[in-house]
Amino acid sequence: MLRSKKQKRVFLIGSIVLSLLCLGPMVFSDWAFSTSLTLLVMGEVLFYILILTSIRAEPGMKKSTAHEWRDAIIFAIIAATVIRMFFIEAFTIPTPSMEKSLLVGDFLFVSKVSYGARIPNTPLSFPFAHHTLPLGESKSYLEWIHLPYHRLPGFGKIKNNDVVVFNYPMEDFRPVDKRENYIKRCIGIPSDKIEV
Numbered sequence: 624m625l626r627s628k629k630q631k632r633v634f635l636i637g638s639i640v641l642s643l644l645c646l647g648p649m650v651f652s653d654w655a656f657s658t659s660l661t662l663l664v665m666g667e668v669l670f671y672i673l674i675l676t677s678i679r680a681e682p683g684m685k686k687s688t689a690h691e692w693r694d695a696i697i698f699a700i701i702a703a704t705v706i707r708m709f710f711i712e713a714f715t716i717p718t719p720s721m722e723k724s725l726l727v728g729d730f731l732f733v734s735k736v737s738y739g740a741r742i743p744n745t746p747l748s749f750p751f752a753h754h755t756l757p758l759g760e761s762k763s764y765l766e767w768i769h770l771p772y773h774r775l776p777g778f779g780k781i782k783n784n785d786v787v788v789f790n791y792p793m794e795d796f797r798p799v800d801k802r803e804n805y806i807k808r809c810i811g812i813p814s815d816k817i818e819v
Contacts, residue, residue, distance in 0.1 A: 703751070707751075709735060709736075709740040709775075712732070713730055713732050714732075714733055714804060715731075716729045720807065721806070721808060725806075733788050737778055737779050738779060739774045739776050740774070740775050741775075744799050744801075745801060747765040747767060748765070748801075754801040764798070766798065781809055783811070783815070785809045786809075788806050789807070
């Protein structure tokens with residue numbers, strides 16, 4: 624059993640390093656991208672980080688307020704990033720092209736589980752920033768790790784008149800997941816005939 628705080632930290636840090644070593648060959652080689660295994664390893668890393676930040680002091684010792692705030696902030700950032708990445712994200716309407724139903728500046732929440740969440744191509748990025756940092760023109764992401772494009776299975780299919788969010792396809796100077804977001808209404812799906 625792991626009794627001391629030091630033993631727990633060594634075990635958890637060792638587990639994180641082992642998980643990252645398992646993830647490395649999948650990212651940096653020509654192996655087929657295994658979604659379930661990658662998600663398992665990423666989930667394990669996040670789980671261990673959460674455990675590591677929540678290790679309590681030895682019995683009889685009180686945790687300082689600064690440590691509690693640090694743990695709360697780290698947990699909030701990790702939880703919000705995972706929720707935004709795989710479950711739900713807020714967007715604003717950028718252009719007047721949908722003005723009869725949605726106005727410029729309107730907010731909408733997009734469920735990513737409906738059609739399937741996309742695995743980020745560039746997982747090393749500044750939280751809560753899309754492609755540029757808020758106070759400057761520098762990139763908010765690092766391209767050291769670049770995963771192939773892959774989308775998880777969703778619970779539904781795109782139907783006519785659904786509002787969809789997608790990345791602008793002609794913006795090839797950024798990775799796919801960091802391209803500008805466009806919000807449009809789907810007017811045609813495969814096998815539909817469209818007349819103008």
